[in-house]
Amino acid sequence: MKSKETYWSENLRLIFICLAIWFTVSFGFGLLLVEPLNEIRLGGYKLGFWFAQQGSIYSFLALIFWYGAKMNKLDKKYHVKD
Amino acid sequence: MNRHLKIAFMVAPFLVVLGYIGADFHHENEAAKTKIVQLVPEGHCDIINQSCVLKSGDFKVEISDENGITGINSTFPLDSATLFLVDKHDQMTPYPLGMQKSPYYWRSNTELHSLIGQKGDSYKLRLIAKIKGGQYISEFYTQTIK
Known part of the structure; x- marks a missing residue:
């Protein structure tokens, strides 16, 4: 029972980390901090603009795979099967 | 693909839509705030000879006068x-100024032509252009050079 609760709390922790990164990348970098980030150039593009257009999407995809990998490890740690 | 990835891929589109709604809300709030932006002349300003442009970033206003009708x-x-x-x-x-056909063109009869019709004449002007959520203002001189 305790192991189930710990598994769930670790899962929730991962979800909150993912949501925090999702918010930082999409709203933070793409909207709230867009002006200061636009001072930096990435391959000729303004960084704030790049985050709003492409960077956030790449980050979301990376987050999905990172979450999947972390949950796999968690499954093994707590001997959870599909 | 394990079940966690499947769930993450199913949740992601909802987060994207949520992000889109949030961004739209944020932009609408920003646009509703009244901003005052100063326009500055781009080079020499000569309204009588149709050579006067005020600018601030991408926003430009061209001012000209033809036979006493001043337009922007x-x-x-x-x-x-x-x-x-x-x-x-x-x-x-x-x-x-009154709108002409579209909100990009505005004009009115003014005394400007009679005041600075001669070469070398100059005059001080101010412009207030209201745009959704903001005001563009400028104080500038026009000088007739031809």
Whole structure:
């Protein structure tokens, strides 16, 4: 029972980390901090603009795979099967 | 693909839509705030010879006068535009401009042509151009060079 609760709390922790990164990348970098980030150039593009257009999407995809990998490890740690 | 990845891929589109709604809400709030932006002349300003452009970033306003009709042409649509002629004693005469066909073109009859029709004449003007959520203002001189 305790192991189930710990598994769930670790899962929730991962979800909150993912949501925090999702918010930082999409709203933070793409909207709230867009002006200061636009001072930096990435391959000729303004960084704030790049985050709003492409960077956030790449980050979301990376987050999905990172979450999947972390949950796999968690499954093994707590001997959870599909 | 394990079940966690499947769930993450199913949740992601909802987060994207949520992000889109949030961004739209944020932009609408920003646009609702009244901003005052100063326009500066781009080079020499000569309204009588159709050579006067005020700018701030991507926003540009071209001011010209033809036979006593002073008009402006802007890069973004305006809600209203008022031109002020400022005399030597700093007294302003306002000329609210009327829209012509589209909100990019505004004009009005003014005294400008009779005041600075000769070569070398100059005059102080002020412009207030209202746009959704903001005001573009400028104080500048026009000088007739031809």
